[in-house]
Amino acid sequence: MALIIHLLGDLGHDWYASGVMAGIDSAAEETAVSLELLGNQDGDVKSISRRLMQSRPDVLAFAAPPLKNTLLIGEAQRLEIPCIGTGTLLATIGVPSVSEDGADAARRAVKYLADRGHQKIGLIAAPFSLPWVFHRREGYMKGLIEAGLRPMKACPLDGRGG
Numbered sequence: 001m002a003l004i005i006h007l008l009g010d011l012g013h014d015w016y017a018s019g020v021m022a023g024i025d026s027a028a029e030e031t032a033v034s035l036e037l038l039g040n041q042d043g044d045v046k047s048i049s050r051r052l053m054q055s056r057p058d059v060l061a062f063a064a065p066p067l068k069n070t071l072l073i074g075e076a077q078r079l080e081i082p083c084i085g086t087g088t089l090l091a092t093i094g095v096p097s098v099s100e101d102g103a104d105a106a107r108r109a110v111k112y113l114a115d116r117g118h119q120k121i122g123l124i125a126a127p128f129s130l131p132w133v134f135h136r137r138e139g140y141m142k143g144l145i146e147a148g149l150r151p152m153k154a155c156p157l158d159g160r161g162g
Contacts, residue, residue, distance in 0.1 A: 001028065002036040002057035002081075004048075004065060004072060020063045020086055049075045061085055062095075088132040102132045103139035110143025122152045 003024060028035040036055050038048055052060065052075070060076045062069060062085030073083050073095060083095050090097035106123070113121050123140040126133050144151055 001033055001059050001061060002038050002052065002055060003061045003063070004038050004069060024061065045071050045075055048072055049079070052076060052079055052081060057081060059084055062087070062090060065089060088130070088135070092131050100132065102135035103142070106136045106139030107143040107146070110140055110147060110149075114143070114147035114149060119149060120152055121149065
C-alpha cells in the first residue's frame, strides 16, 4: 500500500490526517502489509509516478487530499492502481472513501442547541466553495426548520458584528 502524505508541517489544514496515518500504520503492522509513504513533492506528478511504477502498490491511499492531488489520482488510474481515501473531495469524484456527513452533523448540532432552549443559533462557514461548506450549511438550515427557528442575519467576520 502506498499512502500520499502531506509534507511535514502541512498537517494544519485538516485535523485528522495524522490520526488516519497512525491508524493505517497500525493496521499495516497487524496484517503484515508493507506501507510506502509518498510525500507530494509540491505537486510533482512525474516524481510520484516514477515511485508508483517502481513499487507497484496494490492500492494508493489519500488522507484528505487537496484538489491538486486529483492529477495523482488520474496517474494512479493510468497505472491501474486503485485509489481509496478520506474526505469529501474523493467522494465527489467517485473514489471509494470515508468522509464526514457534514449535513447531518450540522443538523444534529442545531437540534442539540434548540433542545436546550437556544433560540439564536448561528453558523460560521469557510468563505470558499467546497462541497463540505455547502453540506454543513444545508444541515444547519434543515436543523433550524425542524426546530422552528429562523436563520440569523449573515454578517462578515470583520469584528463589526451583525
